[in-house]
Amino acid sequence: MRERKRLAGAAAGGAVCLALLAAADTWHSLPPGPGGPAPVSDVVLGAYTGPAVKGTAGLDAWQRWSGTRAPYAIDFAAGDSWANITGPDWQLDPWQASGRRLIYSMPMFPHRPGDSHRITGTRQAACASGGYDDRWAELGRRLVARRMATTILRPGWEFDGSWYPWSAYGRQESHVGCFRRIVTAMRRVPGQLFQFLWNPGLGMQQFPAEQAYPGDEYVDFIGVDVYDTSWAAGTYPCPAPATPARREAVATTVWSTISDGERGLRFWVRFAKERGKRLALPEWGLSQRADGHGGGDNPRFIERMIQFIRDPANGVAFAMYFDADSDLGDSHRLSHPGSPFPASRSTFRRLMKQALASR
Numbered sequence: 001m002r003e004r005k006r007l008a009g010a011a012a013g014g015a016v017c018l019a020l021l022a023a024a025d026t027w028h029s030l031p032p033g034p035g036g037p038a039p040v041s042d043v044v045l046g047a048y049t050g051p052a053v054k055g056t057a058g059l060d061a062w063q064r065w066s067g068t069r070a071p072y073a074i075d076f077a078a079g080d081s082w083a084n085i086t087g088p089d090w091q092l093d094p095w096q097a098s099g100r101r102l103i104y105s106m107p108m109f110p111h112r113p114g115d116s117h118r119i120t121g122t123r124q125a126a127c128a129s130g131g132y133d134d135r136w137a138e139l140g141r142r143l144v145a146r147r148m149a150t151t152i153l154r155p156g157w158e159f160d161g162s163w164y165p166w167s168a169y170g171r172q173e174s175h176v177g178c179f180r181r182i183v184t185a186m187r188r189v190p191g192q193l194f195q196f197l198w199n200p201g202l203g204m205q206q207f208p209a210e211q212a213y214p215g216d217e218y219v220d221f222i223g224v225d226v227y228d229t230s231w232a233a234g235t236y237p238c239p240a241p242a243t244p245a246r247r248e249a250v251a252t253t254v255w256s257t258i259s260d261g262e263r264g265l266r267f268w269v270r271f272a273k274e275r276g277k278r279l280a281l282p283e284w285g286l287s288q289r290a291d292g293h294g295g296g297d298n299p300r301f302i303e304r305m306i307q308f309i310r311d312p313a314n315g316v317a318f319a320m321y322f323d324a325d326s327d328l329g330d331s332h333r334l335s336h337p338g339s340p341f342p343a344s345r346s347t348f349r350r351l352m353k354q355a356l357a358s359r
Contacts, residue, residue, distance in 0.1 A: 128177025
């Protein structure tokens with residue numbers, strides 16, 4: 001998710017994305033770390049419920065609401081210092097205690113609000129030249145020491161946009177070099193079983209994301225983030241009169257772009273298959289925005305996303321619903337009784353019950 005949508009308090013502590021991934025004894029199973037059995041084609045679902053300790057409690061509540069287990073978690077490191085990027089105690093302690101497998105989203109270097117493109121470019125180049133190798137090794141050692149050696153790392157996500165300091169726009173070569181140095185340094189840590197997630201944004205952003213692909217040997221999962229938003233003319237906000245029929249037509253148009261548009265879901269399904277990788281959806285969700293560019297309570301989006309996720313032909317490894325609201329007023333939360341998406345909430349629970357009943 002773009003940094004401007006991060007949860008309140010995330011800048012101080014980092015946002016924790018908690019993946020509700022149904023295990024094999026419910027309805028799905030997630031491919032294990034290296035050395036385990038071959039990945040299965042079953043879909044896995046997840047949910048972001050809040051940062052750190054709040055997140056673990058929220059994930060327990062999500063389990064009760066959805067009726068599934070949650071053995072995995074995804075977390076966002078704060079990028080204000082190396083201390084917060086390389087696995088601080090406050091962040092890793094809850095996940096070690098929980099016993100869940102962590103998916104760790106990590107900035108590529110420390111940054112501050114207002115850092116210039118020149119400053120961030122210099123830091124990215126330093127990463128690419130190996131200047132931060134010791135930092136990545138430190139993170140790897142901290143994870144292994146905590147018996148978290150199967151962590152999935154998500155460096156520099158949504159790099160093809162312009163909203164994060166580690167944007168690869170105009171500096172694809174140094175971004176690729178940085179990603180490779182992170183993977184190489186962390187794989188050298190004794191006892192590690194890490195996997196790595198390469199995660200562009202969905203759709204055509206500042207440049208074709210595949211120009212910054214680091215190579216098959218450095219990537220285990222290919223991920224994209226999907227929200228029910230659109231800035232295309234004639235879509236969101238829905239043109240008046242916003243009748244049910246018109247809303248459905250607009251929602252269908254938006255979904256067509258998400259699915260089949262330039263570098264939409266179908267493109268990334270093919271891209272992943274061509275490289276023998278599983279697809280991941282680290283973030284997905286409904287959206288109600290103050291500027292009107294979200295689809296609001298849209299049960300059809302929920303239906304279409306779950307259908308896409310569960311279709312074995314798409315090779316989805318895991319998908320996490322963003323079950324929280326941003327500090328700027330963007331709403332995504334589905335599980336709370338006061339959710340602004342009552343119809344979608346009912347649809348989601350109905351589909352979960354059907355999935356569990358069919359296993």
